[in-house]
Amino acid sequence: MATIRVRDWTKKQIEEILEEESHSSHDSVIKALLKDRELAKFAGTDIETEESTSNADQQPPENKAFDELTVLSEMYRADNDVLFLWCPNCGKELAHLTLENPIDISIFEMECQRCLNHLDQHVIIAIEIGYPIEEKLVEDNLQADLKECTIDYWDRHLEQSTENTVTEESAIEQLVWQFDQYVRNFQWDWPDDVPVVGFEAGDTLHNKVDDELIEVIEPVTENRNALDSFEVKRYPEGTDPNEARTEIMDSNMIANLIINRSLYLEEDEP
Template sequence: MATIRVKDWTKKELRRIRDAESHSSYDSVIKSLLKDRKIAKYANDDGGTAMGESGQSQAADIDKAFDDLTVLAELTGSHDGVLFLWCPNCGNELVHLTAEQPLGLSVFEMECQRCLTRLDSQAIVAIELRYPIEQKMIEGQLQTDLKSCVMDYWDRTLEAAANNTLETEAPTDRLVWQFDQYHKQFTWDWPTDVPTVSFVPGVTYRNTATDERIEVVEAVTENRNAMDSYKIRRCTADGDVVPDQLDSSTVVDWIVNRKLVVTEQSVGTTTPAT
């Protein structure tokens, strides 16, 4: 007889449902859950439950890269009431939880037990039940999707900040600092066709407003909760190389207004001081 391995939390939930609803077996519990899921799907298709409407309206309102992967900061509801929270840095499952409708997580922080990165809602990915986790893991695609989901969120968030349509109480310069810190911790190469969210020593950027190339040399300040100022080399369109220094407010302005794109980057990036 074929067997299915499940986690302890899943087994406890199945046992709880079996006892509460007087099922004769776990097989009966699963069949009942599948039946309820199918009924809920039909109800949602007909404009049914409030939970379904909440999940559907969220997906319709946010133009994001994945339907069933969402950075926790912009998650307002769940289609199924269950969320799996994952670390985008190492591809580790952090926790799974039952979500209320509407979802209210004003502050959420935790440490990934695998890579020991301290994460908050700006860098945790919520995966819904409909996303094929096991298939993606077998295909080696899961961590790529997690990374793409976070990058897409950071890019859209700063674009909204530039357009004054950002719906958050967090100051824009604070968001830039957070994204910059995470990007450096994760040591991700940033795509050249998406404006950067970070300012990394060893990387050369192009200012799309002036067509200047900006080579980042090193930080000249050690701010713990704000962007640093940097020593740079300006490579002008005429081929001149001019040493200069950028203050932190200029760095933030360029990043928020999506002026910088990566042209050259080293193999690794600089991990921020802790």
């Protein structure tokens, strides 16, 4: 007998119907639904499928920094079915894609041939036709826009991730490590009005939730694919840092502070 694969969402709905209507099996539920569909067709009722419902529910991200610049991960529709992909680090066009709407890209990876950075869907920028790219190139503002678009996406994405379940926490922590690596590889100066996405020796960070300063001294682990733990000094704002003791801040605590958007880069005193 042939096996039919269904999405987790569909399976959950079938199981709920099975319990509510006291069906004897999943097969019984599906047969009943098929009968309902035939009756609806006979009566002239329009049946809306799961796919069409999900497509109708798709909305553009709110509060994006740019209308025509979008990080590939949150791209859902392209003007004229065409996307131009750019590297936010060096400002090189990576490729252009012709594809059908709606767009759903869960994984996309490629290497920039100019700066040789390995990029994925959380950093590649899709430029749409409405963006004034020639004008931006003449004014030498393109790379600044690409950087701002990327930072804006990272900030919003991590802020939204605070609503995720416990089972998704490890994936978010891995994403924090990935964003941190991008910032290091790109050698970007981080804006002081946006919470940081990484943790680097030599930085002084302001935890605005607890109103304390954190001097990042050095890593005490050498993780290859995860955040490190660090030796730090923590002290209330306005107190003498020389009186603070050093301590070890583990990677889980660091990840939580970053995910909760608590840490801001402290400006160096002149």
